[in-house]
Amino acid sequence: DTAVSQTPKYLVTQMGNDKSIKCEQNLGHDTMYWYKQDSKKFLKIMFSYNNKELIINETVPNRFSPKSPDKAHLNLHINSLELGDSAVYFCASSQSKDTQYFGPGTRLTVL
């Protein structure tokens, strides 16, 4: 039983394309997050949703747009992909501010 799942696991695409990453959690949590981990393994929060409402929106280019259709899902759409977007993107969930559970990550490579 996967607690937090992400698709796809790997994503290779050309510069300028638009792509989406999906995240689902079956833990019944009310809060979900998107993080970006760069090549130096630095993990930085991008967005957070609580009960489908955006509560954290860090300094992220507006080419990145999160969408939460319901409490169990948080998707990330990226427009006009750039080389610098290459990274591993992690989804996570928590019940309020309790323990975060991370997904396995999506490795995005922009060529």
Added chain:
Amino acid sequence: TQLLEQSPQFLSIQEGENLTVYCNSSSVFSSLQWYRQEPGEGPVLLVTVVTGGEVKKLKRLTFQFGDARKDSSLHITAAQPGDTGLYLCAEISSGTYKYIFGTGTRLKVLA
């Protein structure tokens, strides 16, 4: 902005050796978490420390929170190859859902 510096950045040791990893901040932590991330996976929470001077043990891992709550350490006794991974400290900004992660320590334990 809170900055969490970890040291060392990289650590390669032989099985059976002891090691300590540090996490330091320019500000006082409200609480501090330690995570371990294995290759190809998301971070997994190891422990949360809340009170200054607090010490928690998890088998061969000992976590200490500084008295002034501006630093923390993770000590591993008799390291094993299974301890290999990226160790991250993290703090949740007071009053928010925003987690700030440290710069990370990459540990490799050789058999």
